[in-house]
Amino acid sequence: MSASTMGQAPGPDMLLEARKVTKTFGGLVAVNKVDLEIPRGSIISLIGPNGAGKTTFFNVIAGILDPTSGVVEFDGQQVVARPVRAWLEPVTWVLPAIAIGLLGFLVYQASAVAGALVILVAIISLIVMLLAAIVRPVWYRSLLLRFGVFKSARPNEMVRAGIGRTFQNIRLFANMTALENVQVGMHLKMKANAADALFSTPRAQAEEKASIVTARQFLDLVGLKGRGGQLAKNLPYGDQRRLEVARALASEPSLVLLDEPTAGMNPNETRQMTELISRLRHDLGLSFLLIEHDMKVVMGISDRITVLDHGERIAEGTPEEVRTNPRVIEAYLGKPPE
Amino acid sequence: MTVNLPRFARPLGIGAVALIVEYLLLGTQQFANALTLGAIYALIALGYTMVYGIVELINFAHGDVFMVGSFLAMWIMTTIFGLTGPVTNLVNLVGLLAIVMLATMVGMGLIGAFIERVAYRPLRHAPRLAPLITAIGVSFILQNIIATAFGPSPVNFPQIVPADKFALMGARIAYLNLFIVIMAVVLMIALQVFIGRTRLGRAMRSTAQDREAAELMGVDINQTIAITFFIAAALAGAGGMVQGLYAGSIKFDLGFFVGLKAFTAAVLGGIGNTTGAAIGGFVIAFVEVYATVIGYTQWSEVAVFTVLILVLVFRPSGLLGQQLGERA
Numbered sequence: 001m002s003a004s005t006m007g008q009a010p011g012p013d014m015l016l017e018a019r020k021v022t023k024t025f026g027g028l029v030a031v032n033k034v035d036l037e038i039p040r041g042s043i044i045s046l047i048g049p050n051g052a053g054k055t056t057f058f059n060v061i062a063g064i065l066d067p068t069s070g071v072v073e074f075d076g077q078q079v080v081a082r083p084v085r086a087w088l089e090p091v092t093w094v095l096p097a098i099a100i101g102l103l104g105f106l107v108y109q110a111s112a113v114a115g116a117l118v119i120l121v122a123i124i125s126l127i128v129m130l131l132a133a134i135v136r137p138v139w140y141r142s143l144l145l146r147f148g149v150f151k152s153a154r155p156n157e158m159v160r161a162g163i164g165r166t167f168q169n170i171r172l173f174a175n176m177t178a179l180e181n182v183q184v185g186m187h188l189k190m191k192a193n194a195a196d197a198l199f200s201t202p203r204a205q206a207e208e209k210a211s212i213v214t215a216r217q218f219l220d221l222v223g224l225k226g227r228g229g230q231l232a233k234n235l236p237y238g239d240q241r242r243l244e245v246a247r248a249l250a251s252e253p254s255l256v257l258l259d260e261p262t263a264g265m266n267p268n269e270t271r272q273m274t275e276l277i278s279r280l281r282h283d284l285g286l287s288f289l290l291i292e293h294d295m296k297v298v299m300g301i302s303d304r305i306t307v308l309d310h311g312e313r314i315a316e317g318t319p320e321e322v323r324t325n326p327r328v329i330e331a332y333l334g335k336p337p338e
Numbered sequence: 339m340t341v342n343l344p345r346f347a348r349p350l351g352i353g354a355v356a357l358i359v360e361y362l363l364l365g366t367q368q369f370a371n372a373l374t375l376g377a378i379y380a381l382i383a384l385g386y387t388m389v390y391g392i393v394e395l396i397n398f399a400h401g402d403v404f405m406v407g408s409f410l411a412m413w414i415m416t417t418i419f420g421l422t423g424p425v426t427n428l429v430n431l432v433g434l435l436a437i438v439m440l441a442t443m444v445g446m447g448l449i450g451a452f453i454e455r456v457a458y459r460p461l462r463h464a465p466r467l468a469p470l471i472t473a474i475g476v477s478f479i480l481q482n483i484i485a486t487a488f489g490p491s492p493v494n495f496p497q498i499v500p501a502d503k504f505a506l507m508g509a510r511i512a513y514l515n516l517f518i519v520i521m522a523v524v525l526m527i528a529l530q531v532f533i534g535r536t537r538l539g540r541a542m543r544s545t546a547q548d549r550e551a552a553e554l555m556g557v558d559i560n561q562t563i564a565i566t567f568f569i570a571a572a573l574a575g576a577g578g579m580v581q582g583l584y585a586g587s588i589k590f591d592l593g594f595f596v597g598l599k600a601f602t603a604a605v606l607g608g609i610g611n612t613t614g615a616a617i618g619g620f621v622i623a624f625v626e627v628y629a630t631v632i633g634y635t636q637w638s639e640v641a642v643f644t645v646l647i648l649v650l651v652f653r654p655s656g657l658l659g660q661q662l663g664e665r666a
Contacts, residue, residue: 159556188556
């Protein structure tokens, strides 16, 4: 099974690097210049009071939301705000300069001095943009983002790049069996196309059979052995959460985003989930990014913790550092009376 | 201990009961007619229900896609193969039917996917009323294209299947009826297998249940929705071809009423549910034929749409539509 090798592909040590990610909704700054680094094979937690922008930041990384500005590099390639129309990139800054230059040429017919001035403006704007691209690439990219030259990868492309995720409120395909849910997760790993389906080629049949075997292995991996035939909606709550993890693993990601994986669980289920995450990291070399409210879970399994409050990163460090950070305590408990 | 009925037990049971009741009420001869008509309705109803299931759009242009399908089949037969009358050689006949059907289905599938691309995809995030009105616009466009190209009066459809009949339990049934029913059943079984057992079918079901979650599991929803429209239009194309063979002549506005009846069938079966749509098609055809049998031919459409109203009032989720309640 390829699961044993996943997450260990050679690549940069830093699996995910988010730089100055900003997301505004109208006038509201939901996430403000947040940096985040996820080293390969680590468990990183994102915590913060309600409304701190955790889920927004999470959705930017998962490709659901386009950031207003900022860049996210995953596995050495740019996933958020990457050029989709690369040929447009030079055009966006050359074209205004040319336009101003033409205007200057027209003005030159009437007044040589004014025309020369306008042409000078054109040349300066060209140089400014060029400098910006070199000196302030982040600013430059967010500018292009606004022009639609750069765009985020679509969520399904994020999955192809190697990011899997689970949801805060369970979003399984309720009327499909557990096994089928996992098979949907394997969608990108399978190749059968419409023609294969139409003529039921041996290749497609073999792949379908193999996918059932692999899906069972993923179910076993999260402790749902023998539950594959049940409809997802009929599974107990804790099992549904685990099925979500299995479905996310099925796309063979190197980074798994877990949105409150233990929300609504009893202490026993929480412990099992925590163990599962540690085991997956250990056995499969996966990296995890968690949003979690249960501090026991967060302090127990995280390598590093990033704390958000009002859209800004107020602390980053090991669980010990974060626990004792006065700004974090203040964000959670409020300012002590003076 | 829970009784673990296979998931297809309930639809199969409902379908079997419906067929038996139909047979007892109609007798063999009219039952054969009802089955044939039902097969055509079912093929169209499947398209309504699949498209609704995945994008929650009542595709009011679907009846006209069916109509275009019958004109496309007619054009292929007359212009490409030069057919006008019956083909008596059995091998030739089967081969021709297969080729024409395949060509019609592929052609219509491409047209359906094209309509989705230009008319519905740009409106995917618009309020739900917008694509609905666009669908009505597409319906008019298709009707007027055909009326311009083939004229507004009925066009003869080449009757390539000989009108021979065989005796069965005291009735005389045309081979054409047999062909239509068998073809429809084969297509429906193929569709069920496709939806139930293949990668793309799973992608369709997952997209129908939770589009965003499906996308985050790596499903390309644009492609999946395009495939859905392709299949829906291909089935309607097959239906259009057999409608032409069955009725003998076709007209540019033929899609309107047939489309409405098939829509009724889809609602009756539980819109969004493919098995339900198939059963609904046969039930609607039965109501129509039964109205004729008891002497109320001109009331048959009233009967059909009364069924629509009754279903909408008393069982809005249809016979098998338990999925709808969860999503809505």
